[in-house]
Amino acid sequence: MKYFEGWPVVDSNAFIGNWAFRRLRRNDAAGVLAMMDAFGIARACVASADAILYKDSHAGNEKLLEETAGHRDRFWRYATLNPKYAGWERDLAWCVEREFKALRLYPYYHGYELTDPDLAKLVDAAIEAGLPISAPGRVVDVRQRHWMDTTQNLAPEAFLGLAEAHPKGTYVLTESIPGAAPESDFWRRMRDVALYVEMSRMTSVLGRSIQTMLEALGAERVLFGTGFPFKTPSPAFLKVHVLDTDDSAKRSIMGENARRLFGGR
Amino acid sequence: MLIDCHMHVRGRPDGSLDEEYCDRTIEAGDLLGIDVFCISDIDLTGGARYERFHQANDRVKQAVERYPGRYLGYCFVNPGDPRALDEVRQRVRDEGFIGVKLYHQYRIDEPVQEPLLELATAWQIPVLMHAGHPTDPDTMARQPRISDAAHFVRAARRFPEAILIEGHIGGGGDWEWALKHLREAPSVYLDTSGSVVDEWLVDRCVESIGVERLLFATDMTMEGGVGKVLDADLTEAQRRKILGESFQAILDRRAVS
Numbered sequence: 060m061k062y063f064e065g066w067p068v069v070d071s072n073a074f075i076g077n078w079a080f081r082r083l084r085r086n087d088a089a090g091v092l093a094m095m096d097a098f099g100i101a102r103a104c105v106a107s108a109d110a111i112l113y114k115d116s117h118a119g120n121e122k123l124l125e126e127t128a129g130h131r132d133r134f135w136r137y138a139t140l141n142p143k144y145a146g147w148e149r150d151l152a153w154c155v156e157r158e159f160k161a162l163r164l165y166p167y168y169h170g171y172e173l174t175d176p177d178l179a180k181l182v183d184a185a186i187e188a189g190l191p192i193s194a195p196g197r198v199v200d201v202r203q204r205h206w207m208d209t210t211q212n213l214a215p216e217a218f219l220g221l222a223e224a225h226p227k228g229t230y231v232l233t234e235s236i237p238g239a240a241p242e243s244d245f246w247r248r249m250r251d252v253a254l255y256v257e258m259s260r261m262t263s264v265l266g267r268s269i270q271t272m273l274e275a276l277g278a279e280r281v282l283f284g285t286g287f288p289f290k291t292p293s294p295a296f297l298k299v300h301v302l303d304t305d306d307s308a309k310r311s312i313m314g315e316n317a318r319r320l321f322g323g324r
Numbered sequence: 325m326l327i328d329c330h331m332h333v334r335g336r337p338d339g340s341l342d343e344e345y346c347d348r349t350i351e352a353g354d355l356l357g358i359d360v361f362c363i364s365d366i367d368l369t370g371g372a373r374y375e376r377f378h379q380a381n382d383r384v385k386q387a388v389e390r391y392p393g394r395y396l397g398y399c400f401v402n403p404g405d406p407r408a409l410d411e412v413r414q415r416v417r418d419e420g421f422i423g424v425k426l427y428h429q430y431r432i433d434e435p436v437q438e439p440l441l442e443l444a445t446a447w448q449i450p451v452l453m454h455a456g457h458p459t460d461p462d463t464m465a466r467q468p469r470i471s472d473a474a475h476f477v478r479a480a481r482r483f484p485e486a487i488l489i490e491g492h493i494g495g496g497g498d499w500e501w502a503l504k505h506l507r508e509a510p511s512v513y514l515d516t517s518g519s520v521v522d523e524w525l526v527d528r529c530v531e532s533i534g535v536e537r538l539l540f541a542t543d544m545t546m547e548g549g550v551g552k553v554l555d556a557d558l559t560e561a562q563r564r565k566i567l568g569e570s571f572q573a574i575l576d577r578r579a580v581s
Contacts (some may be wrong), residue, residue, distance in 0.1 A: 060554065060555075081500070081522075083523065083524075084523070084524055085523070187384065200496055200519070200520050202456070202458045202462055202495075202496030202497060203457065203458070203459060203496060203497055203498045203499060203520065204459050204464050205459070210460050210462075211460065213374075253418045262545075262546065263346070263350055263545060263547065264348065264351070264352035264356070264546045264547065265349065265352055265544060265546060279540065286521075287523060288523050289522065289523060290521045290522060290523055291521050291522070291523040291524075291525070291551060291555040291556075292520045292551075292553050292555065293550070293551030293552070293554045293555045294547050294548035294550075294551035294552060295547075295551075296551070297356065297547035297550060297551050298547045301352075301547065302354040303358065319468050
């Protein structure tokens with residue numbers, strides 16, 4: 060089902076790998092590629108699902124590189140690192156050398172707050188290396204969490220605070236719903252930093268949170284993402300498909316912004 | 325025809341129907357191809373007293389009159405209120421409401437539900453109930469009497485001819501847990517709504533309970549509600565059943581007297 064036939068669509072929020080708490084399907088490189096072909100996605104920015112729960116997240120990065128090595132033209136990779144774990148400096152350098160495109164953080168799985176001094180060092184190192192810094196608002200809906208899973212979500216305001224504390228960086232917030240009113244101080248602060256928002260949890264109808272974000276932040280800061288293979292792709296596609304804006308804005312969301320963000324590195 | 329069997333309208337602070345929301349829902353339906361919305365209004369102000377749910381049902385009636393053919397109404401009641409049964413009788417028999425909507429004032433298998441379930445069975449009208457098996461402490465604390473699939477299994481054994489619909493499998497509980505239980509209750513239906521759009525969710529529902537018992541719904545998650553059914557590995561005949569044919573068959577069973 061190709062919603063934007065012929066457009067160079069980029070999925071900025073995909074995963075490869077296993078999740079300990081629920082069986083996923085189509086979660087290897089072949090499965091994600093098959094989904095991309097079916098939905099007309101030219102490229103996907105993939106993070107390692109394994110890396111979220113591995114003690115040594117970098118082992119997930121290594122596995123991700125192995126899986127995607129033969130498909131450099133289809134995948135961009137997130138480097139998942141834990142600033143509280145040994146040796147992240149060397150692991151970050153390893154990822155940069157192998158052209159991982161952005162850093163991925165999971166504060167509530169890796170046991171730190173966004174004000175942690177160790178995180179500050181990792182963020183500064185990522186900025187120095189030219190990597191955007193990304194984090195999801197959540198990995199799963201906590202209402203259906205496994206009993207050993209986290210109960211916490213990452214608040215948009217907390218991630219915004221991280222961006223404000225390191226204003227030279229570029230940031231990507233996935234799996235989140237920044238729900239503030241258009242005229243609120245939240246959006247003014249968002250405009251003052253380079254923070255992109257992936258839209259798969261937002262909506263174009265009823266609550267119209269995507270329109271609020273477009274009004275407050277502009278289409279150039281919004282990224283299309285599916286959340287596959289945790290989530291099914293059509294909901295995100297439909298949100299842009301029925302969005303009451305022009306094709307120029309839709310093209311920005313569906314791929315141009317992500318290419319500008321990840322493609323140049 | 326796409327029939328959303330679990331959707332809502334709402335009131336303004338002054339108690340009147342929020343017509344703008346009502347209109348936006350229809351606009352969203354037009355964009356996404358949803359022909360009919362089966363709606364309720366759940367006003368929990370003051371503990372779901374009679375005056376509140378009666379007024380909420382008035383708003384549903386107004387919405388149905390505003391969009392005849394696009395909206396069908398459920399009658400929401402608190403089954404613990406002594407006037408609940410009369411409210412259902414009036415709304416269904418005299419005003420064309422299609423069934424009953426229950427929230428989490430009581431669980432579906434509690435004795436207080438029995439008069440309602442007896443009436444719903446006799447009239448063969450659907451009983452749609454907010455449900456889930458939340459596993460996080462906050463949700464559990466907020467909804468201590470939420471019904472889960474195990475409660476539905478028990479209610480279905482007591483009322484095997486009742487048309488019970490467990491609401492929103494994607495509504496934020498452990499859906500895998502729910503599907504394990506629902507295999508034991510062949511008369512219970514399940515709706516697909518809720519904000520959870522997990523890959524494989526709809527397919528797993530069909531594998532567990534069969535396509536005949538799975539009903540399309542959004543519960544306000546509009547693009548997600550449509551999208552997750554579109555993405556499931558189904559034949560077009562199966563998809564049509566989920567998207568509307570099975571619920572139409574439920575509506576056709578009504579024998580209100």
